[in-house]
Amino acid sequence: MLRFERMSTFRLLRNLIQSCILIRVKSTKMFKRLISKLSKPPLVNIVTPSRPPLPDDLDPALTAYDLTLDPGADPAHPAVAGWCFGLPPGITPIQWPLDPESGYPLQHGFTLRLPDAFKVRGPDIVAISFFGTAADHNDGVPLCTDGLREIILSPATPQPEDPHLRTFWDHAQNAHPLLHRMKDVLGCQFAVIPLTAAELAGSACAVPNIATNPLLANTIEPQWMRIGGAASLLGLEREYLDLEKLTKGFKYRSIGGMPEKRVDHRVPIVLRPRQDDPNGGKAVGHDDYIMPYDENYQRPDWVKNLRPCHLGGTMFPQQAVPHMGAHYIEFEEYFGNFNFGGGNAQLDLKTFAFDWAC
Known part of the structure; x- marks a missing residue:
């Protein structure tokens, strides 16, 4: 039958x-x-990894914090101190720093509200927004558009007659007054904007409408401008994705699950006290700083619970230890979607000295 x-x-x-x-x-x-x-299952069926509960309170005198990403965190919770990806607050589109190599806006990596002990550039500076060369614009050297570097980096340059060049000149003339730019050994560009309380509480800044400028026609637009930094981190613009492999990957787990494809999609940053870190409040590499390994280059027990992204405390650089003050941030590539060759980066919050290695 x-x-x-x-x-x-x-x-x-x-x-x-x-x-x-x-x-x-x-x-x-x-x-x-x-x-x-x-x-393969649709994206909506993918389960977001679980996260530990938020800390109940934070001691403002602490000098070391782990930084974790938690997409489900309440932005009003005192342990939430900013966000990765998304848009910077309190500035205007013409103040958004442009990449002097490609001409496109630098990618907003994160905005971080600083604990009291880390307000080392004065009491009025309560946060920073960090920007950098988009990961897909960095393949060992930055993606370049000829003729823009001098205009973007030199506000004293005479106003160009070409109206398309004038767009970039206008950005240079109207840069944020506290904008600080950095360049790495590859020529890739980074920037920090220190923020006041009013700016931190301000509206999200729209991405500058610059992608249609004909001078950029031969330079590919960075992915984050189309789908957002978090989606770009996971490669969600690709037509073919192995979703099973993706959802088991470190980056997916690090940002807490599948992001939305929007430039304003952001993931909250949570501060967690590093109470067992003996280097909290110590300048990195100085006499009283304790290295995170013993004479046999083995890591002691107190290192095991320290997270890779953090404010202050023990540093875990990929190569030589950069000499920085006690008030710095160390972060991995996924913390904003950058290309550090598989390594990590450090930023001194007082001097804005910046370093990364792989």
């Missing part, structure tokens, strides 16, 4: 495609993409 099984259109189509493959029908890229979409 024959037995028939009711089959959904979805399963029928999937089985038909798979049968075609078995009889060695030549597969095209379109077939692969279709099979991927039929075989």
